[in-house]
Amino acid sequence: GDEITARSIDSLATAHFPLCMQNLHRSLRRDAHLKHYGRLQYTLFLKGIGLSLEECLTFWRQGFSKITEDTFNKEYRYNVRHAYGDVGGDSNRRGNGYSAFSCQKILSEHPPGPGENHGCPYRHFNVENLTTLLQAVGVTDRSVLQGVKEDKEKQKPHMACNRVFEHVHRNELRRAKDEGTMNASELEMLVHPNQYFKRSYALKK
Numbered sequence: 001g002d003e004i005t006a007r008s009i010d011s012l013a014t015a016h017f018p019l020c021m022q023n024l025h026r027s028l029r030r031d032a033h034l035k036h037y038g039r040l041q042y043t044l045f046l047k048g049i050g051l052s053l054e055e056c057l058t059f060w061r062q063g064f065s066k067i068t069e070d071t072f073n074k075e076y077r078y079n080v081r082h083a084y085g086d087v088g089g090d091s092n093r094r095g096n097g098y099s100a101f102s103c104q105k106i107l108s109e110h111p112p113g114p115g116e117n118h119g120c121p122y123r124h125f126n127v128e129n130l131t132t133l134l135q136a137v138g139v140t141d142r143s144v145l146q147g148v149k150e151d152k153e154k155q156k157p158h159m160a161c162n163r164v165f166e167h168v169h170r171n172e173l174r175r176a177k178d179e180g181t182m183n184a185s186e187l188e189m190l191v192h193p194n195q196y197f198k199r200s201y202a203l204k205k
């Protein structure tokens with residue numbers, strides 16, 4: 001397929017990223033910064049979609065547009081390389097670094113504190129902020145927003161995420177169904193942000 005580069009992330013985020021990653025992306029563009037755990041969650045996701053280490057470094061360097069090259073190199077470069085397994089030696093020993101976080105991990109570990117943007121908006125945002133974010137990324141259908149609200153109240157964030165996926169991709173899903181081009185794995189519940197990306201990306205073709 002097309003090469004995934006630092007430059008393509010803006011458009012890929014809008015078209016194919018789950019809400020947790022769109023939220024990180026929008027926060028990065030707004031603040032020209034993300035805190036540690038958000039960088040880690042996002043870096044591992046970007047690595048998982050096939051962004052190379054070089055392109056990922058370019059992406060972060062350009063994203064952190066208010067700091068000097070020197071500060072970037074001193075404070076941020078190492079962690080990106082570490083996530084890719086390019087440096088460091090603990091659980092990183094096999095050389096390919098850490099794997100992307102699953103929804104389960106994002107939902108259950110390190111809830112975001114003030115000023116942090118990682119986590120899952122379907123769990124960690126209140127209903128009002130969640131609705132505002134969904135509307136900002138183009139999900140304005142009232143019955144979908146109502147469904148999300150109910151999923152959230154029942155503490156079923158994945159249900160909300162799958163609901164939004166099905167809504168956003170309703171035309172492609174209908175076509176794939178009609179053409180019989182969807183296999184069983186494409187009908188399974190999404191439980192990983194990279195699975196969300198992969199399915200979304202595949203449906204566009």
Ligand code: SF4
Nearest residue numbers: 018020103120161193
């Ligand atoms: Fe991200 Fe998973 Fe939450 Fe969806 S359910 S927004 S993929 S953490």
